[in-house]
Amino acid sequence: MSLFKEKLNEYISFTEANLKEYNKHEISSEAQKNLIDAMNYSLEAGGKRIRPVLVYSFCEACGGDYKNAAAPGAAIEMIHTFSLIHDDLPAMDDDDFRRGKPSCHKAFGEAMAILAGDALSVLPFGVISGDDKLSDSQKISIISHLARAVGKNGMIGGQVIDMENEERNDVDEANLRNMYRHKTGELISVSCIMGCICAGETDEKKISAAADYGYKLGLAFQIVDDILDVTSTTEELGKPVGSDEEENKTTFVTLYGVEKAQSIAENITNEAMLLLENFENNSFLRELTDMLLRRKN
Numbered sequence: 001m002s003l004f005k006e007k008l009n010e011y012i013s014f015t016e017a018n019l020k021e022y023n024k025h026e027i028s029s030e031a032q033k034n035l036i037d038a039m040n041y042s043l044e045a046g047g048k049r050i051r052p053v054l055v056y057s058f059c060e061a062c063g064g065d066y067k068n069a070a071a072p073g074a075a076i077e078m079i080h081t082f083s084l085i086h087d088d089l090p091a092m093d094d095d096d097f098r099r100g101k102p103s104c105h106k107a108f109g110e111a112m113a114i115l116a117g118d119a120l121s122v123l124p125f126g127v128i129s130g131d132d133k134l135s136d137s138q139k140i141s142i143i144s145h146l147a148r149a150v151g152k153n154g155m156i157g158g159q160v161i162d163m164e165n166e167e168r169n170d171v172d173e174a175n176l177r178n179m180y181r182h183k184t185g186e187l188i189s190v191s192c193i194m195g196c197i198c199a200g201e202t203d204e205k206k207i208s209a210a211a212d213y214g215y216k217l218g219l220a221f222q223i224v225d226d227i228l229d230v231t232s233t234t235e236e237l238g239k240p241v242g243s244d245e246e247e248n249k250t251t252f253v254t255l256y257g258v259e260k261a262q263s264i265a266e267n268i269t270n271e272a273m274l275l276l277e278n279f280e281n282n283s284f285l286r287e288l289t290d291m292l293l294r295r296k297n
Contacts, residue, residue: 004283004288020040022078023036023043035119037108038113042120056073058192058196058210062195062196062201064195068134069195071131072134072195075125078121079150081120082118085104086113088103089113092159129143154187155187158183162179165179165249175250176250176251180222184218185214185215185218185219185222189211192210196210209276219268220268223265223268230258266293269289276289
């Protein structure tokens with residue numbers, strides 16, 4: 001196994017253990033057992049754990065100990081999971097499967113899925129504020145960045161643009177880039193920023209480079225998603241393919257076709273790679289960036 005794969009598996013195992021610890025059953029919450037089960041059903045459904053991996057790897061790239069980033073790493077995965085639970089609801093994307101399993105609302109019902117998503121949207125801030133490895137100033141900075149990345153000018157705002165685009169026939173590349181920057185890029189960018197903060201990084205040039213890298217990685221990631229929606233299979237993706245066309249979504253593939261969309265994703269990935277030159281310890285991040293461009297699911 002390569003050093004990259006070993007480190008990636010180490011980061012993922014660290015994430016899995018922390019997610020279990022932060023949302024475990026306790027005697028005091030016995031009455032909320034079904035809610036916690038629904039939260040953990042989606043939290044433990046697998047996935048690439050890219051966002052926490054970025055938190056840890058940027059922490060290390062800035063000279064920190066990634067284990068000090070346990071709380072922000074788990075927090076960002078909880079936020080991401082909350083967004084997936086709500087995205088899958090009938091009122092949103094109406095997807096019955098996620099990561100090869102029935103969506104949360106199919107397994108637990110719509111009301112419980114909504115509440116599980118709600119709970120996962122606020123638990124992260126308690127996890128961060130209660131952490132004993134970060135200073136108060138680090139916690140305040142992380143919470144501030146994360147709240148902005150999630151809210152009306154962040155991921156949730158991007159979902160609004162995505163939904164409204166389904167009713168439009170004039171969506172162009174500029175609109176798509178703006179939507180992807182918010183819906184996908186904000187959480188990926190803030191993951192990189194939080195990793196820098198956890199390491200105690202104060203060089204604004206590095207933090208800015210990390211943020212810009214995250215936006216570019218998020219855009220390339222979403223374009224690859226567009227491509228996989230028409231070239232992959234439900235078994236490979238773990239969710240229905242062809243949903244973009246069914247929902248009348250304009251994507252980079254509908255605008256330009258698969259080949260040009262792939263070329264755009266490669267160019268954006270190259271731009272992200274250049275930003276990594278701001279960090280001496282960037283070998284893991286370079287391999288991760290390349291892996292995400294070439295992924296098949």
